[in-house]
Amino acid sequence: MKNLVVLTGAGISAESGIKTFRDEDGLWEGHDVMQVASPMGWKKNKELVLDFYNKRRRQLLSVQPNKAHLVLAELENDFNVEVITQNIDDLHERAGSSNVLHLHGELLKVRSTFDEDLLLDWKQDLNIGDFCEHNFQLRPHVVWFGEAVPMMEKAIQKVSNADIIAIVGTSMQVYPAAGLVDFAPPKTPMYFIDPKPNISENNYLSILAEKAVTGVPKLAKELREKFNR
Known part of the structure; x- marks a missing residue:
């Protein structure tokens, strides 16, 4: 199966009612x-x-996972899906995604000082x-402002092995997360789902100008038709 790396941000959880x-x-x-x-x-x-x-x-x-979370989990039937999220919620896991890397930590965990x-x-x-x-x-x-992002190296490794990349619910403006796509192999097909996209399409970048709950199901259909024959 092809490696599908999905980068997610606040926009996907906002549709479950999580404040951004x-x-x-x-x-x-x-x-x-x-x-x-x-x-x-x-x-x-x-x-x-x-x-x-x-x-x-x-x-x-x-709150509960929404359609976008659930469809991403279902894609594990057809792809090797790796979710890299900037979110600190557990909605991906609750939806059924089995490979989730949290760049900025997890709200349902605490750690020793x-x-x-x-x-x-x-x-x-x-x-x-x-x-x-x-x-x-x-x-x-x-992970607070001014602190290191300890999962960054693992995230870079996953992106560097991607066959397909999808970006959902994040404008990819916040670094260091925004720099992750720079580690993708050359000519990797990328899909950007955002109701107000701030970038333009090119030969390798496709844009779905929609919210996550409507855009992700359309993405899943396209990916299955194009890459999973």
């Missing part, structure tokens, strides 16, 4: 992004940061005084 955090004025739920998504913000006001992610976690547990490799599954609120086994405070398992 950042408003047009650049604020996240009324907060400057550096207050709630940076090591500096964490150091200054841990309670504010924990409350922000507790609200996100509660919201995530109240003593050992960043010490991860715990976490579905309840995270509070001051919730410690790891080494008696250090737990923090959200989310």
